[in-house]
Amino acid sequence: MNIKFFSLPPERQDLIRNSAMIEFGEGSFKKTSADAIAKRAGVSKSLLFHYFKDKRELYAYLFQYAIDACMEVFNRQVERMSYYGETDFFSALERGHKIKMDMVLRMPGLFRFVMRAYYERDSVLSPKLRKKLDDVLAQSTGSFLARMDLSKFKDGVDPRQVVRLLTLSAEGMLAETGACTAEEINKLFQEYKKNADMLRQFLYKEEYL
Amino acid sequence: MNIKFFSLPPERQDLIRNSAMIEFGEGSFKKTSADAIAKRAGVSKSLLFHYFKDKRELYAYLFQYAIDACMEVFNRQVERMSYYGETDFFSALERGHKIKMDMVLRMPGLFRFVMRAYYERDSVLSPKLRKKLDDVLAQSTGSFLARMDLSKFKDGVDPRQVVRLLTLSAEGMLAETGACTAEEINKLFQEYKKNADMLRQFLYKEEYL
DNA sequence: ACCGCCGTTGACCAAATCGGTCAAGACCCC
DNA sequence: GGGGTCTTGACCGATTTGGTCAACGGCGGT
Numbered sequence: 001m002n003i004k005f006f007s008l009p010p011e012r013q014d015l016i017r018n019s020a021m022i023e024f025g026e027g028s029f030k031k032t033s034a035d036a037i038a039k040r041a042g043v044s045k046s047l048l049f050h051y052f053k054d055k056r057e058l059y060a061y062l063f064q065y066a067i068d069a070c071m072e073v074f075n076r077q078v079e080r081m082s083y084y085g086e087t088d089f090f091s092a093l094e095r096g097h098k099i100k101m102d103m104v105l106r107m108p109g110l111f112r113f114v115m116r117a118y119y120e121r122d123s124v125l126s127p128k129l130r131k132k133l134d135d136v137l138a139q140s141t142g143s144f145l146a147r148m149d150l151s152k153f154k155d156g157v158d159p160r161q162v163v164r165l166l167t168l169s170a171e172g173m174l175a176e177t178g179a180c181t182a183e184e185i186n187k188l189f190q191e192y193k194k195n196a197d198m199l200r201q202f203l204y205k206e207e208y209l
Numbered sequence: 210m211n212i213k214f215f216s217l218p219p220e221r222q223d224l225i226r227n228s229a230m231i232e233f234g235e236g237s238f239k240k241t242s243a244d245a246i247a248k249r250a251g252v253s254k255s256l257l258f259h260y261f262k263d264k265r266e267l268y269a270y271l272f273q274y275a276i277d278a279c280m281e282v283f284n285r286q287v288e289r290m291s292y293y294g295e296t297d298f299f300s301a302l303e304r305g306h307k308i309k310m311d312m313v314l315r316m317p318g319l320f321r322f323v324m325r326a327y328y329e330r331d332s333v334l335s336p337k338l339r340k341k342l343d344d345v346l347a348q349s350t351g352s353f354l355a356r357m358d359l360s361k362f363k364d365g366v367d368p369r370q371v372v373r374l375l376t377l378s379a380e381g382m383l384a385e386t387g388a389c390t391a392e393e394i395n396k397l398f399q400e401y402k403k404n405a406d407m408l409r410q411f412l413y414k415e416e417y418l
Numbered sequence: 419a420c421c422g423c424c425g426t427t428g429a430c431c432a433a434a435t436c437g438g439t440c441a442a443g444a445c446c447c448c
Numbered sequence: 449g450g451g452g453t454c455t456t457g458a459c460c461g462a463t464t465t466g467g468t469c470a471a472c473g474g475c476g477g478t
Contacts, residue, residue: 004425027236034466044427049467115384154411165378165404168385172377175324175384195374201365202411213453243437253456258438 001061005051014107016041016048020062021109025116029059029124056124059117063125066114067132069107073099074140078147087149089159090200093166094193096144100170101189108180152208162199169195210270214260223316225250225257229271230318234325238268238333265333268326272334275323276341278316282308283349287356296358298368299409302375303402305353309379310398317389361417371408378404 005013019041024032034055038045052058077096086092103110117125118133141163150159173188201209214222228250233241243264247254261267286305295301312319326334327342350372359368382397410418 008425027240031236031240033464035464045466046427046468047425050426053467055466156410157407161403161407165374165407168381169374169377171381171384172379175380176377194370195377198366198370198374202363217454242435244435254437255439255456256454259455262438264437 001053001057002051016043016051017062017065018107018109020058021066021107021113023109024059024062025109025112028116029055029120029122034058059124060126060129062113063117063129066107066110066117067129067136069103069110070114071136073103074136078143081147087147089148089150089152089162090196090204092144092148093163094196097166097170097192097196098189101185104174104180105182105185111174152204154203154205157203162203166192166196166199210262210266211260225252225260226271226274227316227318229267230275230316230322232318233268233271234318234321237325238264238329238331243267268333269335269338271322272326272338275316275319275326276338276345278312278319279323280345282312283345287352290356296356298357298359298361298371299405299413301353301357302372303405306375306379306401306405307398310394313383313389314391314394320383361413363412363414366412371412375401375405375408 020037023037023040026032032055034045034048037058038048048058052061077099080086081092086095114133118130141160145159145163148159153159170188170192173191177184177188229246232246232249235241241264243257244254246267247257257267261270286308289295290301295304323342327339350369354368354372357368362368379397379401382400386393386397
């Protein structure tokens with residue numbers, strides 16, 4: 001790709017990336033047209049092909065970028081948890097989800113794009129990129145749980161399952177909604193919090209409530 | 210549409226409907242080509258236009274059919290609940306989810322198709338059809354909860370929220386997986402059941418466990 | 419005033435794909 | 449072999465596709 005892309009004003013880079021992610025997130029690689037991306041971004045198609053030689057290259061770059069963004073957010077979160085010594089499962093999870101929602105707000109098409117890219121049947125992505133995402137997902141839950149104080153849970157509770165359940169519900173919510181206005185994201189977050197609170201209330205031992 | 214479609218062997222009808230639902234479920238109305246549908250079904254494009262005069266007509270018919278199928282399943286389920294006097298929240302929910310999974314197995318593209326159709330920005334569907342779906346969704350939870358014995362829940366539990374949480378998680382699972390083999394569906398069901406069991410264990414009063 | 423550089427564009431291309439038509443083939447029972 | 453039904457491949461004009469290219473406007477330097 002043309003490295004001059006990076007010397008564009010950041011908000012313009014975001015504009016192009018977000019538009020592309022949204023469009024790619026709505027359909028398969030093949031069905032997504034460069035024209036639609038350009039139109040959404042409000043730039044000419046020529047400009048896209050000026051910075052990215054190919055549709056494929058644009059796609060690969062986006063995926064790389066998306067994963068890196070996730071990784072960075074995740075790492076910063078872990079760092080913060082360590083620094084402040086956060087050990088409460090639900091507090092940390094809530095904070096993590098908040099960050100995730102903020103990311104959705106700044107990059108509305110990110111998660112749908114990543115999901116679609118991951119399950120794309122035509123192998124437009126190199127196995128290496130795919131593996132990178134696998135690693136991110138595998139690590140995140142594990143290293144998160146390792147830092148939490150799991151003794152607050154009642155006997156018989158599997159914290160892994162709790163994470164999974166809440167994550168699934170978040171994915172379900174994200175799948176339900178299309179647009180990504182600030183209020184909508186906030187409503188999603190509120191519902192997530194309500195569910196987490198319920199679980200906390202009934203899965204924690206009484207002395208920790 | 211050509212009514213002779215209904216005198217086709219039922220499995221052939223299913224083949225065509227399912228192929229169309231899957232294809233329509235993968236992209237917007239505009240992006241879905243009649244050619245792709247025909248190819249997936251293993252029939253010629255001409256045949257499609259022989260039975261349905263339009264892409265639009267096919268689409269509308271599918272949506273109608275999908276909702277009717279959901280309605281019928283739902284009604285049969287309510288009927289059965291009444292007949293056997295089922296009042297346990299989680300038993301009924303599990304049975305309901307099992308039925309849903311069986312439906313996914315027989316019509317793999319149904320739910321994704323309905324969801325996509327519902328959120329389609331171009332109004333390719335008449336408001337009447339849309340309203341029909343709204344009614345189904347609104348009724349289902351309410352009339353389900355009305356028949357259940359909710360006193361088994363601990364104080365402070367909102368059963369509506371429990372339904373919602375489990376439904377969301379199911380949607381999340383469905384969004385994660387693409388293919389719909391029998392084993393995959395079964396795995397999904399197992400995970401759903403595990404989550405439901407956990408909630409049951411900690412949200413029910415002890416005397417009901 | 420002129421230059422060169424820069425991000426940007428509209429017009430343009432061949433090729434593919436689109437929704438849809440139509441006449442004819444394949445198969446059946448009579 | 450005739451009539452009817454299901455099904456198809458070839459074909460249509462129109463649109464869209466990914467991608468190219470010459471040129472535009474603005475701006476800082478001289």
